[in-house]
Amino acid sequence: MFLALREMRHAKARYLLIMVIMLLVSFLVLFVTGLAKGLAYANISAVENMPANYFVVQEDADHTFRRSQMTVQDLQTAKSVAGDANAASLAVQTSTVTAAENKLKVDVTYFAVDMEGMLAPRITEGKAVTNDQRGNVIVDRKLAESGIVVGSKLYDQATGLAWTVAGYTEDSSYSHTPVVYMNNTDWQAMRTGGGQGKTSAESVPYNVIALHGSSEQAHTITETLDQVEVITQKEAVSSIPGYSAEQSSLMMMIVFLFVISAFVLAVFFYVITIQKTSQFGILKAMGTRMSYLAWSVVGQVLLLSVVSLSISLLLTFAMNAALPDSMPFQLEPSTLILTGCLFIGTSLVGSLISVGRVAKIDALEAIGRAYA
Amino acid sequence: MSTKLMMKQVTQTYGDGDSTLSVLNNLDFEVQEGEFVAVLGPSGSGKSTFLSAAGALLTPTSGEIYIDGESIIQKDKTQLTELRLHKIGFMFQSAQLLPYLKVEEQLLYVARLAKLNAKEARQRAADLLKRLEISGKRNQYPEQLSGGEKQRVAIARAWMNNPAILFADEPTASLDYRRGREVVRMIADEVKKERKAAVMVTHDERMLEWCDRVLHLENGKLVEK
Ligand SMILES: Nc1ncnc2c1ncn2[C@@H]1O[C@H](COP(=O)(O)OP(=O)(O)OP(=O)(O)O)[C@@H](O)[C@H]1O
Ligand SMILES: [Mg+2]
Numbered sequence: 099m100f101l102a103l104r105e106m107r108h109a110k111a112r113y114l115l116i117m118v119i120m121l122l123v124s125f126l127v128l129f130v131t132g133l134a135k136g137l138a139y140a141n142i143s144a145v146e147n148m149p150a151n152y153f154v155v156q157e158d159a160d161h162t163f164r165r166s167q168m169t170v171q172d173l174q175t176a177k178s179v180a181g182d183a184n185a186a187s188l189a190v191q192t193s194t195v196t197a198a199e200n201k202l203k204v205d206v207t208y209f210a211v212d213m214e215g216m217l218a219p220r221i222t223e224g225k226a227v228t229n230d231q232r233g234n235v236i237v238d239r240k241l242a243e244s245g246i247v248v249g250s251k252l253y254d255q256a257t258g259l260a261w262t263v264a265g266y267t268e269d270s271s272y273s274h275t276p277v278v279y280m281n282n283t284d285w286q287a288m289r290t291g292g293g294q295g296k297t298s299a300e301s302v303p304y305n306v307i308a309l310h311g312s313s314e315q316a317h318t319i320t321e322t323l324d325q326v327e328v329i330t331q332k333e334a335v336s337s338i339p340g341y342s343a344e345q346s347s348l349m350m351m352i353v354f355l356f357v358i359s360a361f362v363l364a365v366f367f368y369v370i371t372i373q374k375t376s377q378f379g380i381l382k383a384m385g386t387r388m389s390y391l392a393w394s395v396v397g398q399v400l401l402l403s404v405v406s407l408s409i410s411l412l413l414t415f416a417m418n419a420a421l422p423d424s425m426p427f428q429l430e431p432s433t434l435i436l437t438g439c440l441f442i443g444t445s446l447v448g449s450l451i452s453v454g455r456v457a458k459i460d461a462l463e464a465i466g467r468a469y470a
Numbered sequence: 471m472s473t474k475l476m477m478k479q480v481t482q483t484y485g486d487g488d489s490t491l492s493v494l495n496n497l498d499f500e501v502q503e504g505e506f507v508a509v510l511g512p513s514g515s516g517k518s519t520f521l522s523a524a525g526a527l528l529t530p531t532s533g534e535i536y537i538d539g540e541s542i543i544q545k546d547k548t549q550l551t552e553l554r555l556h557k558i559g560f561m562f563q564s565a566q567l568l569p570y571l572k573v574e575e576q577l578l579y580v581a582r583l584a585k586l587n588a589k590e591a592r593q594r595a596a597d598l599l600k601r602l603e604i605s606g607k608r609n610q611y612p613e614q615l616s617g618g619e620k621q622r623v624a625i626a627r628a629w630m631n632n633p634a635i636l637f638a639d640e641p642t643a644s645l646d647y648r649r650g651r652e653v654v655r656m657i658a659d660e661v662k663k664e665r666k667a668a669v670m671v672t673h674d675e676r677m678l679e680w681c682d683r684v685l686h687l688e689n690g691k692l693v694e695k
Contacts, residue, residue, distance in 0.1 A: 108570030380566045385555025461527045465518050465639050
């Protein structure tokens, strides 16, 4: 590092410039990663936070909750395989609600769940809803931002039915809309009263069955039930409308940023290395070991990338603190560490091109070349 | 008296097939301790090739070379690097200092490579710089030095690791007459003072005053005139 450090000291402007570029790129990587994670969370947190690792869906439903239909008998079967507490029905419907007093109109997703089962929402404020209470719902706290408080009345736009908000739950979004939890009694009332034909209350189908169990149990259910498929929570999440498209375009940006930073860095150091060909020849002629020179090049890259990454981490934290809560931004330590390691890793890989170049330089370069 | 450099029947051939060029042709050469030898020859006669072979930068097509009694022919790249570090000092046509190291650091760098004790290295660097009359410029970058001062730093750097022998390829080429002569005198002084040896390649006949022997490179052989 003797040479590496002194060289940077001597050509401050040059190395500062590349550091600024790396800083900006790594900041952008962290920012977009945080945004991707935040958006993902804002999109599907309701499903992600469910204590279920499998979902039973209809076979031809394409993994999409809303297209799937399961019957009460299916639920019985699932319960008999996985245990009563480890299977729960879930009905999903997107809709628009209005809150008349304040002339609000919000898109929401209804989740009809067994309020005593595994999918029952965790109440953070207000009162829970029991299974046979009528006209009470639990809503995601995001609705509070629209001015909906505990006790507010929500009107379903399609059916005109009204519910009272009994309490809030946290982090429950589905397809970027806040979730409104209701019990199955209300759900059936809405479906039968909403002009859905003359189906009797008991036979209103669910969409999917959430399952907490082993892969063997999942397998048994697939075998026993006709025309169903058991998918993992991950598969379910990526089938949520819009999720995959959103995440894959962000992912592409991140990958490109990595590729760009690796290229910029590799080219920068390669050009510098070529410029210094005669210097490397002289160093070798004087008896500098190749390992020393390699470490010198790699050390510079390592130093630059670690310093710029640290600064951009600080910037990211500062920005995270400054961002309004409504901005979906989320960076967990594990993501940070992974992103950081990847960034430094790609930088190092880029520097290897220069090391290869240095290895090829002959000590003979030093002699007989007048002003090389 | 010990032999610092011995070359036996050294041949260096460039090219292959029909168009081969024998730059060195069964060349024999010896340098003793305390000797300062000049090698003269017109451009293209093979002076740089000769120096590269003698300085373990180039393994010749055939022949034997011993530096401080050690044969260099069987050695691989890493061993040659090691040998150059400890046994050989180089001076190049233009001083070829590292632009980002201060004068003193140029010397300390080679000392670090050779894993010399830091305190001793500092002492030796100070001594050398003083003897070569550039102590005052210790903390300057090469870009702030004149051509003659740069070459003096190059001499100091070449002697830093106590090498057995010093090779200089046209050390005066980028200097005017007076400065050039001074640089050659300083090389000669160091050879005498430290009981070392030096080989200088040049095409300037006015620089030979302090040389013990003058040889001419002709048809791939060294001849005395
Ligand atoms: N790598 C090489 N491949 C082929 N031919 C070479 C190579 N290096 C040198 N030569 C040839 O060997 C001859 C001697 O070259 P060398 O550089 O040793 O001459 P020189 O005496 O140092 O000349 P100058 O005084 O101009 O520096 C030249 O004809 C040159 O073209
Ligand atoms: Mg030459």
